[in-house]
Amino acid sequence: MLNRSEVFTAIGEQLGGGENTHGFAVMSVRIRELGQLAVRFGWEQGEQAETGIEQLLKASLRPTDTVLRTGDESFAVILPRVHTRNQALLAITRLQAAFESPLQLAPAIPPWQARIVLGAALHPSDGQDADTLWRHAQMAAADAASNGDHYAFHDIRDTERTIDYQDLSDSIEANRLVTFFQPIRDLQRDIIVGVESLARWTSRTQGVVRPDDFVTFAEQNDLILALTRWSIHTTFRYAAAMAGVPGFLFAINLSPRVLSRPGLVEQLFDALGIWGIAPTSVIAEVTETALAKDMDSAVHTLRRLRERGVRVAIDDFGTGFASITYLSKFPASELKIDKSLVNAMRDDPRMAKLVDSIITLAHNLGLDVTAEGIENAETQSMLTAMGCDLGQGFHLGKPEPAAEWIAHYQLAHANTQDDGSAPTP
Secondary structure, X not given: OOOHHHHHHHHHHHHOOHHHHHOEEEEEEEEEOOHHHHHXXXXXXXXXXXXXXXXXXXXHOOOOOEEEEOOOOEEEXXXXXXXXXXXXXXXXXXXXXXXXXXXXXXXXXXXXXXXXXXXXXXXXXXXXXHHHXXXXXXXXXXXXXXXXXXXXXXXXXXXXXXXXHHHHHHHHHOOOOEEEEEEEEEOOOOEEEEEEEEEEEEEOOOEEEOHHHHHHHHHHOOOHHHHHHHHHHHHHHHHHOXXXXXXXXXXXXXXXXXXXXXXXXXXXXXXXXXXXXXXXHEEEEEEOHHHHHOHHHHHHHHHHHHHOOOEEEEEEEOOOOOOHHHHHHXXXXXXXXXXXXXHHOOOOHHHHHHHHHHHHHHHHOOOEEEEOOOOOHHHHHHHHHOOOOEEOOOOOOOOEEHHHHHHHHHHHHHHOOOOOOOOOO
C-alpha cells in the first residue's frame, strides 16, 4: 500500500503550485470488492486487476491529473485547476462512465462489474492543508458509501458534527426523542389513509440535531438497533390511539443495518402484540440502497415480514441502485418515487413521462405507488391523473408531533361525522 506521506506530498505540490494553489480538488476513489478478486483468483490476478483499475482511472482523466494507489480498493486522485464542484463533477462523470460496463482486468478473471464510489474535497473551501483535504475526501467517500450514492462532496457540517455517543444513547434510553407524523394521502379518493413515522431529537447540549445527522451517527456507532426499537414502540403506542380508524397505515423506516441483524422480525411482532396493532397496518420502508448492499439478507428478512402481513415499501425509488430485476425479486408491496423526480415533473415534460412510466411499471408488477415530495396542487393533479395511488409532501401536510397530529385528526374526524365525509386535517 502506498505510504500516506506520498499522498500528502502529491497534494503538497498543488499547495505550492502557484496558480493551482487557489483551485484544485482531491478525490478518494473506492472500487468496492476489488480486494476480493485476489482472494478468489489469487494474488497475481488480483494485482493485475488493481493495476488495470489504476490505468483505467488515469486514462479517464487529464494528463495533468494524478492517480495514486492508497490501498487494496482505494485510490487518491488530485485534480489541478479545478475551482468548483461543477468542474469536479465533470471528472466524476468521466470516471463513472468508465465503469458502466463489465471490465476484463486479468486473463483468469471473467468480466467483472466494478462499483465505484467517490468522495471529493476542494481547496481552499474544504481545507488548506494536505491532511485536512485528504481526510475530508475520505469522509465524503464514506458518506457516499453509507448512503448508497455513487459520489459525494465534502459537507462542512460533517466537521461541525459533534454528536456525543453517550448523549444520543441516553436520549434514546430515556425516551427524550420525539415521534413526528407526516400524513399519507390517497390521491384517488383524496383522503388521508396513513402516516409516516419520523424521529426528531433535541440534544441537551447541541439543541436540534438534523435527522440525517443523528440517524447516520447511530448507524455508524451501533446505536441503530436501539433507535429502531425506540421508533417501533413509540410509533405503535401512538398507533394504538388510532385503533378506531379501520385500515389506517403506519409507515416505519428501517435502516439497511438492521435488516441483517437477527431478531428484527421477532422484535417488531412482539411490539405489535404489546400495543394491539394489526400487522396489515404497518408499512416497513426500506431505501433501495438496501437492495444493493445486501440483497439476500434484505429479501430474507422482508419476506418474513410480508408473509405475516406487514407491507413493504421501497423508499426513494429512482435515485440509487434498484433496477427492474430487483423489483421482480424484492418482496415489496409498494414503491415510493423519490421527491427529486416528483419535484421536477411539473416543469420538465421528460421527467413527467419518467414518473408516469414508473407508475405504470409498478402497477404492472402489482405494486401500489406513493409519490414523495408533492409541493403544489399542480403536481398533485398530474400524479392523480397518472393513477398514482398515494402521496406525501408539504402541500399535503407537514410533519408535526404525533400527539398533536392525532388530536387534529380526531377533531377533524369528529367534525365530519354528521355529513359522513372523510376527515382531511
